[in-house]
Amino acid sequence: MKYSIIHARAGIAALLVLFAMVSYELSGLVQKAEAIPAFARKYDFKCNVCHVPGFPKLNDFGNLFRDRGYQLGSDADSPVYEGIGMGYWPVSLRTTVGYQAANVRTDGSGVTTGGFGFTGLDLLSFGTLDRNLAFGVVFTPGLGSAGFGTGASDGDLEAAFVRLMRLERFLGVKSASGDYLLNLKVGKFELDLPFSEKRSPTLNTTFAMYHYLPGTPYTATIGGTSTSSYLNPNTFAIGENQPGAELSGIKKTAGTDGYFRYSLSALATNSFSGPLSGCASDTTCGTGGRNVNFYGHVTQSFGGYGIVTGQRIGLFGAYGTAPTLVNPTCPTCQAVAGSGQPFSRLGVDVSLTLNGEWNLFGAWMWGNDSKNMFLSQGIADAQNASWNGAFVELDYAPALLPFFEMTDWFFAYRYDLIRNNRQGDPTFAKNYNNVDSHTLLVRYFIHHSTRTDLALHAEYNSYRTTGVGANGGDLLGQTMLVGFDFAY
Amino acid sequence: MRWGKAGWVWLCLLSVGCATATPQAELPCFSCDDQRVVRIVPPAKLRSNDQGRRFQHPVNLTQAEWETLLRGVMVRSTHSPLLGTSYQGATEPLFLDEEVRALGSSLRQAFQQATEQEAVVFSTARATEEGPAQVTSGAWFVEDGRIHLRLANCRVAVTMPSIRRQIWIDPLFSQAGTFYELAPGNRQALVSKPSGGGGLFRPDPVELVIDQSGRSEAAAPEGPPAVPSASSLEERLAVLKRLHDRGLITEEEYRLKKQQLLERL
Numbered sequence: 143m144k145y146s147i148i149h150a151r152a153g154i155a156a157l158l159v160l161f162a163m164v165s166y167e168l169s170g171l172v173q174k175a176e177a178i179p180a181f182a183r184k185y186d187f188k189c190n191v192c193h194v195p196g197f198p199k200l201n202d203f204g205n206l207f208r209d210r211g212y213q214l215g216s217d218a219d220s221p222v223y224e225g226i227g228m229g230y231w232p233v234s235l236r237t238t239v240g241y242q243a244a245n246v247r248t249d250g251s252g253v254t255t256g257g258f259g260f261t262g263l264d265l266l267s268f269g270t271l272d273r274n275l276a277f278g279v280v281f282t283p284g285l286g287s288a289g290f291g292t293g294a295s296d297g298d299l300e301a302a303f304v305r306l307m308r309l310e311r312f313l314g315v316k317s318a319s320g321d322y323l324l325n326l327k328v329g330k331f332e333l334d335l336p337f338s339e340k341r342s343p344t345l346n347t348t349f350a351m352y353h354y355l356p357g358t359p360y361t362a363t364i365g366g367t368s369t370s371s372y373l374n375p376n377t378f379a380i381g382e383n384q385p386g387a388e389l390s391g392i393k394k395t396a397g398t399d400g401y402f403r404y405s406l407s408a409l410a411t412n413s414f415s416g417p418l419s420g421c422a423s424d425t426t427c428g429t430g431g432r433n434v435n436f437y438g439h440v441t442q443s444f445g446g447y448g449i450v451t452g453q454r455i456g457l458f459g460a461y462g463t464a465p466t467l468v469n470p471t472c473p474t475c476q477a478v479a480g481s482g483q484p485f486s487r488l489g490v491d492v493s494l495t496l497n498g499e500w501n502l503f504g505a506w507m508w509g510n511d512s513k514n515m516f517l518s519q520g521i522a523d524a525q526n527a528s529w530n531g532a533f534v535e536l537d538y539a540p541a542l543l544p545f546f547e548m549t550d551w552f553f554a555y556r557y558d559l560i561r562n563n564r565q566g567d568p569t570f571a572k573n574y575n576n577v578d579s580h581t582l583l584v585r586y587f588i589h590h591s592t593r594t595d596l597a598l599h600a601e602y603n604s605y606r607t608t609g610v611g612a613n614g615g616d617l618l619g620q621t622m623l624v625g626f627d628f629a630y
Numbered sequence: 631m632r633w634g635k636a637g638w639v640w641l642c643l644l645s646v647g648c649a650t651a652t653p654q655a656e657l658p659c660f661s662c663d664d665q666r667v668v669r670i671v672p673p674a675k676l677r678s679n680d681q682g683r684r685f686q687h688p689v690n691l692t693q694a695e696w697e698t699l700l701r702g703v704m705v706r707s708t709h710s711p712l713l714g715t716s717y718q719g720a721t722e723p724l725f726l727d728e729e730v731r732a733l734g735s736s737l738r739q740a741f742q743q744a745t746e747q748e749a750v751v752f753s754t755a756r757a758t759e760e761g762p763a764q765v766t767s768g769a770w771f772v773e774d775g776r777i778h779l780r781l782a783n784c785r786v787a788v789t790m791p792s793i794r795r796q797i798w799i800d801p802l803f804s805q806a807g808t809f810y811e812l813a814p815g816n817r818q819a820l821v822s823k824p825s826g827g828g829g830l831f832r833p834d835p836v837e838l839v840i841d842q843s844g845r846s847e848a849a850a851p852e853g854p855p856a857v858p859s860a861s862s863l864e865e866r867l868a869v870l871k872r873l874h875d876r877g878l879i880t881e882e883e884y885r886l887k888k889q890q891l892l893e894r895l
Contacts, residue, residue, distance in 0.1 A: 190805075202789070216761060450791065539790075549796075
């Protein structure tokens with residue numbers, strides 16, 4: 143029995159290696175995800191206290207910890223608490239090293255690339271400045287060979303925010319223990335998405351719905367090149383970190399044994415470099431613009447938080463306008479939005495759990511961009527662009543892998559879907575830029591402590607984008623990644 | 631055709647799903663609930679290197695004797711910071727009074743029924759004021775006339791119900807990352823005996839061996855004092871004060887418990 147288990151483990155490792163060797167292909171934007179060992183060091187917690195085994199996906203406790211401003215409600219929340227973990231260092235880093243391959247095929251021909259390398263680098267610092275004063279900073283340095291050597295990356299302050307917690311106390315409202323009814327976050331941050339992309343275990347596959355833009359081929363969205371497109375001044379995507387302010391809150395609901403959460407954000411995000419209405423051909427005009435957009439998300443869970451235990455439903459949406467006009471008082475300044483160029487997004491999300499090990503979740507979103515956006519770009523007979531996006535993901539995090547009696551495995555499958563109802567440019571087919579994407583991943587938590595994480599990661603993605611090939615054919619892509627994902 | 635490509639994915643998921651439906655065998659259990667479990671385990675449930683061991687079971691210790699043994703098990707916190715030197719905290723009892731009473735009763739019953747091939751495993755969860763529950767688990771057995779405690783988890787924070795359930799099923803299922811270590815007292819020693827329960831990145835749990843030369847000594851072992859150290863007493867008083875301030879205990883309960891703690895000085 144002893145040797146059979148050893149052989150089985152060796153077999154699994156061999157399969158993963160084989161998976162790497164025989165897979166061909168890929169391209170790809172490698173997604174950045176977050177795991178914060180600094181918290182483990184601060185509280186003397188092992189990583190799976192806050193994460194589903196195989197970080198970075200948060201479990202129920204970790205989600206509550208985040209929603210409550212990175213606080214447990216104990217003295218140790220304060221950064222100057224004398225009993226704080228001696229290993230505490232408030233900065234974490236994360237990257238993935240390994241082998242990535244990609245293949246993109248269209249119109250009967252394809253290109254395959256692959257190589258060893260690393261994804262990129264995240265330097266993260268999250269925590270509290272004091273009781274009920276939270277902060278977060280994510281710095282991604284510019285690298286010459288990021289994305290497994292596929293290109294350089296620009297340095298960026300991907301997130302930087304301060305969060306003021308429990309502001310209801312200034313309104314004379316006394317909240318129950320564990321409730322944080324009114325919190326204000328200001329800066330640049332990830333929106334309160336139905337399911338966080340930054341904390342998704344998928345490393346080289348985006349949530350298509352979060353980044354989809356009518357007129358821009360999906361392949362361009364994930365870092366590839368676009369072979370056909372039409373201009374759309376709306377660059378708002380809920381999956382991108384946005385500068386703005388967010389009001390949010392969480393309340394335990396005794397009637398459901400769950401939690402009610404809400405968030406409402408006012409954002410200023412747009413940047414568009416296409417033609418602007420009112421800009422004469424011989425004039426230098428501003429090429430970017432900013433407008434206030436809004437995003438909101440409410441959820442109600444039952445029998446738990448809804449990620450590891452219980453179930454959860456949610457409703458989310460966004461509304462805004464895209465800048466298309468030259469600023470009449472300052473042509474070289476940022477562009478402004480004319481009237482009648484709104485966009486809207488509306489969706490629902492559901493998360494179901496079973497046995498504390500299975501999590502089936504997904505979201506559906508409807509999007510609409512005003513035809514005036516496309517008219518501003520000189521598209522004749524422009525019409526409103528509308529589309530539906532969705533995804534469904536099944537995660538399995540067994541406490542003990544059946545048959546093999548091994549701990550710390552994580553499996554996931556996700557299907558992403560985009561279906562266009564109407565194109566902004568009527569010369570494009572209705573199904574132009576439709577997307578089908580399948581992702582399968584396996585993670586094995588090689589090591590995790592109260593200091594560090596190391597996971598073996600294998601991920602495969604196959605996608606099809608309709609009608610975006612050079613000759614109007616479909617574009618098919620596959621990506622494969624096998625590597626070590628680590629955080630310190 | 632597209633569904634065909636995804637077919638094997640669903641097949642794999644279905645296979646794993648069916649596998650998880652494998653029923654767990656029922657084991658004799660004492661005082662089993664969501665806070666505590668004490669059970670006899672057969673050889674097949676022990677770690678591979680332990681399966682050939684012969685224990686001196688059954689054992690007839692009284693509840694009071696078990697409670698004395700349990701009170702004599704001491705631990706101390708230990709930290710290895712990123713920079714600087716490691717340090718150790720104060721020595722303190724592993725089990726609280728409530729845990730000693732509950733475990734003492736269950737261990738007495740379990741050891742009266744255990745055979746020479748069976749060990750007795752335990753898990754206990756301790757609620758903390760705001761944070762996650764702390765789980766302590768391991769196994770007890772008697773070998774070579776001495777009582778052995780193999781501690782797999784010591785006050786490990788557990789939030790995932792699946793992990794907690796797994797520890798309840800198998801208390802020797804070790805979670806890495808403990809910040810406590812056993813502190814042997816008189817007539818106690820630590821031994822590192824590979825159990826086969828570790829792994830490439832998981833050290834084997836250590837065993838605390840308690841010398842039980844004669845029942846009278848077992849009844850009154852010369853272990854570390856059962857009286858809590860000054861620091862642990864201070865912590866208990868602070869916890870008591872917080873409970874009172876939050877209205878979780880009455881004024882009368884607060885004064886009574888405070889008096890009891892102070893009398894133990």
